[in-house]
Amino acid sequence: MPRLDEDPFLTPPILTGGRPMSANKTRDWRSVRPVLHAEKCTGCMLCWKFCPEACVSVQGERPLIHLDWCKGCAICVAECPAGALTLAEEEAP
Amino acid sequence: MKVRLSIPEPEGLSAGHLACQGCGATLAMRYALKGLGPDTVLVIPACCWTILAGPAPLLSTGVNVVHSPFPCAAAVAAGVRHGLLARGKASTCVVAWAGDGGTFDIGLQALSGAAERGEDILYVCYDNEAYMNTGIQRSGGTPAGAWTMTTPEGSALPKKDLDAIVEAHHPAYLATATPAYAEDMVRKFKKARGLTGFRFIRVLAPCPPGWKYEPEETVRLSRLAVQTGLFPLYEREGGAFRLNVPVAKRRPVTEFLSRQGRFRRLGADGETALQARVDAAWAALPGRT
Numbered sequence: 081m082p083r084l085d086e087d088p089f090l091t092p093p094i095l096t097g098g099r100p101m102s103a104n105k106t107r108d109w110r111s112v113r114p115v116l117h118a119e120k121c122t123g124c125m126l127c128w129k130f131c132p133e134a135c136v137s138v139q140g141e142r143p144l145i146h147l148d149w150c151k152g153c154a155i156c157v158a159e160c161p162a163g164a165l166t167l168a169e170e171e172a173p
Numbered sequence: 174m175k176v177r178l179s180i181p182e183p184e185g186l187s188a189g190h191l192a193c194q195g196c197g198a199t200l201a202m203r204y205a206l207k208g209l210g211p212d213t214v215l216v217i218p219a220c221c222w223t224i225l226a227g228p229a230p231l232l233s234t235g236v237n238v239v240h241s242p243f244p245c246a247a248a249v250a251a252g253v254r255h256g257l258l259a260r261g262k263a264s265t266c267v268v269a270w271a272g273d274g275g276t277f278d279i280g281l282q283a284l285s286g287a288a289e290r291g292e293d294i295l296y297v298c299y300d301n302e303a304y305m306n307t308g309i310q311r312s313g314g315t316p317a318g319a320w321t322m323t324t325p326e327g328s329a330l331p332k333k334d335l336d337a338i339v340e341a342h343h344p345a346y347l348a349t350a351t352p353a354y355a356e357d358m359v360r361k362f363k364k365a366r367g368l369t370g371f372r373f374i375r376v377l378a379p380c381p382p383g384w385k386y387e388p389e390e391t392v393r394l395s396r397l398a399v400q401t402g403l404f405p406l407y408e409r410e411g412g413a414f415r416l417n418v419p420v421a422k423r424r425p426v427t428e429f430l431s432r433q434g435r436f437r438r439l440g441a442d443g444e445t446a447l448q449a450r451v452d453a454a455w456a457a458l459p460g461r462t
């Protein structure tokens with residue numbers, strides 16, 4: 081069988097790692113935003129686990145919500161077992 | 174101190190992708206990538222994920238994506254696998270990632286061919302139960318009674334038993350998964366990655382605009398689908414069937430249905446009939462060996 085390895089590449093392999101979609105800020109998609117009440121937070125990280133935007137990160141024992149990308153879906157608020165997240169209205173621009 | 178996480182921390186999915194708020198198919202990809210790792214290639218036919226992957230050269234998956242025509246994700250994935258093998262890249266996992274329209278209906282022939290030949294690929298169907306990207310048309314994955322743009326009175330046809338069709342091809346691995354059970358899902362993708370031969374995972378992926386519910390309910394609905402017995406979480410490796418979440422006390426299906434606008438026309442009779450079907454299917458589950 082002919083081996084492709086012997087042929088020169090006509091096109092380079094597409095390297096994607098350096099061009100993630102995070103260049104696209106989605107903060108203006110939301111009409112509400114989650115607010116963390118740190119005194120109630122147990123650090124269970126369910127908000128991190130269930131965020132469809134992957135915009136919650138783990139900072140030591142607490143979650144950090146990156147509001148540049150949060151779309152305000154409120155899944156984190158619905159899933160937080162400790163009531164440590166509430167919703168605040170965004171103001172119209 | 175750092176907390177213990179129940180699923181791996183590294184992300185393949187990047188924020189800034191183009192999915193609707195609360196998209197279950199996006200959560201599915203996030204967990205799949207955690208299980209699959211970076212040495213992965215995705216083959217994606219026409220579906221929401223064609224868009225969600227991002228406009229080139231931007232990419233939201235962290236791994237290369239080959240966009241394929243609608244009917245042939247499995248055939249293209251098999252070709253990519255053979256190409257990688259010819260180049261000595263046996264470690265790369267090739268994953269066909271298709272919607273229910275691209276699997277139950279349009280891609281079924283290519284899927285059957287690849288499964289029959291025992292192609293060394295993982296085929297994933299993220300099942301949001303309609304053609305969502307083109308504005309919610311009924312597919313073979315749409316359940317009976319569900320509203321779509323093409324079934325304004327509720328679909329009269331039952332959902333196609335795709336798992337049974339795939340099972341009839343004797344795949345190396347077959348599993349169901351859904352985002353509420355993230356640990357189960359990551360484990361299944363990791364496991365499928367380590368196996369050889371044709372592997373298949375169907376992921377139930379709630380879709381807020383298509384199922385007509387508020388985005389915050391995505392994980393709750395995913396969980397209720399399992400807890401009502403509508404979507405059993407199981408896996409089958411070689412000959413062995415295993416129910417992963419036994420659900421000792423199933424919740425009534427109405428808890429799942431009543432939270433979604435798409436079932437608004439189902440009515441009490443429709444719900445009773447569906448409950449009876451779920452009860453019968455659940456009772457038959459252990460026999461699926």
Ligand SMILES: Cc1ncc(C[n+]2csc(CCOP(=O)(O)OP(=O)(O)O)c2C)c(N)n1
Nearest residue numbers: 219220221243272273274275303304305306
């Ligand atoms: C051959 C062909 N027919 C129709 C289309 C239009 N089309 C693009 S995406 C899509 C819906 C796909 O539905 P599904 O596979 O369930 O994925 P979803 O959009 O729900 O994620 C359709 C009909 C197409 N791109 N190619």
Ligand code: SF4
Nearest residue numbers: 131150151153154156
């Ligand atoms: S509101 Fe949604 S997008 Fe924003 S942090 Fe919570 S889960 Fe993530």
Ligand code: SF4
Nearest residue numbers: 121122124125127160
């Ligand atoms: S889900 Fe709630 S309690 Fe758990 S880490 Fe997030 S904010 Fe804290």
Ligand code: SF4
Nearest residue numbers: 192193196221305380
């Ligand atoms: S239509 Fe549904 S599946 Fe498609 S991006 Fe929106 S929520 Fe996700």
Ligand SMILES: [Mg+2]
Nearest residue numbers: 272273303305
């Ligand atoms: Mg679909």
